[in-house]
Amino acid sequence: MRKIAVISDVHSNLEALEAVLARIDGLGVEAIYSLGDVVGYGPDPEACLLLTKDRCFLRLLGNHEHAVLNPDYGDTFNPAARQAIDWTREHLQKAGLLDCISDLQPYTREDEILFAHGSAQNALHEYLVEVNRSGYSTFDEIVDSLENDFIYFRICFVGHNHKPFLATTEGFIHPHQEMNEFQVSMEEKLYISVGSVGQPRDGDPRACFATFDGSKVTYHRVPYAFETTAEKIRSAGLPKTLADRLALGK
Ligand SMILES: [Fe+2]
Numbered sequence: 001m002r003k004i005a006v007i008s009d010v011h012s013n014l015e016a017l018e019a020v021l022a023r024i025d026g027l028g029v030e031a032i033y034s035l036g037d038v039v040g041y042g043p044d045p046e047a048c049l050l051l052t053k054d055r056c057f058l059r060l061l062g063n064h065e066h067a068v069l070n071p072d073y074g075d076t077f078n079p080a081a082r083q084a085i086d087w088t089r090e091h092l093q094k095a096g097l098l099d100c101i102s103d104l105q106p107y108t109r110e111d112e113i114l115f116a117h118g119s120a121q122n123a124l125h126e127y128l129v130e131v132n133r134s135g136y137s138t139f140d141e142i143v144d145s146l147e148n149d150f151i152y153f154r155i156c157f158v159g160h161n162h163k164p165f166l167a168t169t170e171g172f173i174h175p176h177q178e179m180n181e182f183q184v185s186m187e188e189k190l191y192i193s194v195g196s197v198g199q200p201r202d203g204d205p206r207a208c209f210a211t212f213d214g215s216k217v218t219y220h221r222v223p224y225a226f227e228t229t230a231e232k233i234r235s236a237g238l239p240k241t242l243a244d245r246l247a248l249g250k
Contacts, residue, residue: 001214003028006194008035008117008159008209009062010052012042012088013198013246016207017051019224020197027211027220035159035194036062036106036117040081041242042198043232045088046095053100061104062117062159063124068092069102076125080239087238114153118160120145120191128161128193142167146189155190157210163202164195164210164219174202175219182217192217198229205249 005024010017024032034056039045041064052059067073067085077085092098107116107123119126128142146169150156166173168188175182184190195208202208206221230243 002030003211003213004031004033004057005029005209005211006033006035006115006157006192007056007197008194009037009162009196009198010034010039010042010048011037011064011196011198012039012045012048013207013224013229014042014044014047014051015226015229016198016222016224017048019222020207020209020220021051021055023220023222024209024211029211031057033058033115033157034060035115035157036060036104037064037159038062039068039088039092039101040064041084041238042229043236043238045091046097048198049092049097049100058108058115059104060108060115060117060159061101061106061124064088065101065104066106066124069098080241084238084242087236109153112154114156116156116158119158120149120153120156126160128158128165128191139167139172142191143169143171146191150189154188155192157192157194157212159194159196161193161201162196162199163193164208165191165193166217167191167193177221180219180221184215184217186215190217195219199246200249203249205247 034052038052068089116123194210197207206223211218226246230246233243
């Protein structure tokens, strides 16, 4: 198969997105897949939308785009996220860019690969976490899901978690600096969480994405000027916590 790059959760962070695209340009990638949440939280929704529209072969709907399009989306977001969603809606409306996200779907299948924003079970909203919390799938449940649900597809790429991991029927692998390349067999069932470009939450502030060529999954980390993004968030009047967390990777 062709070599692809899979990005997710840009969250209106133009500095991170530009750094990631520059890295991708040097990797011999043939197509970029974006798994949603290009907007929300950050200060540059218009530029990030236009850039992903221009560069990505596939763009999925994330829960933040869904909330921007549906003002009565309910109470699934914390107050800072809600404030940013209302701010984003206003800005995209003014720029005439809501059409840019109105046709997106939260998942799609290409041959044996499912691409989803959230999870294979709930493409828009479900998080995958290590410990049991209501409304979340645990890692054990994910391994069961690989056994039971991965029938019409063998591989599932997800975003939404903001933390990179690779799950096989053998167990979980968390990529890190010394271990970021994984050789996989052509028969293996894989759950691949690609991490977040614009708001990583695994304690590493660098932007995160993955590449896949059919036999190797590689996680990439890219430093970017998060102080610039944080300053823009503060100047825009968005919640200060959204600026502060970028330096922490949380
Ligand atoms: Fe997200």
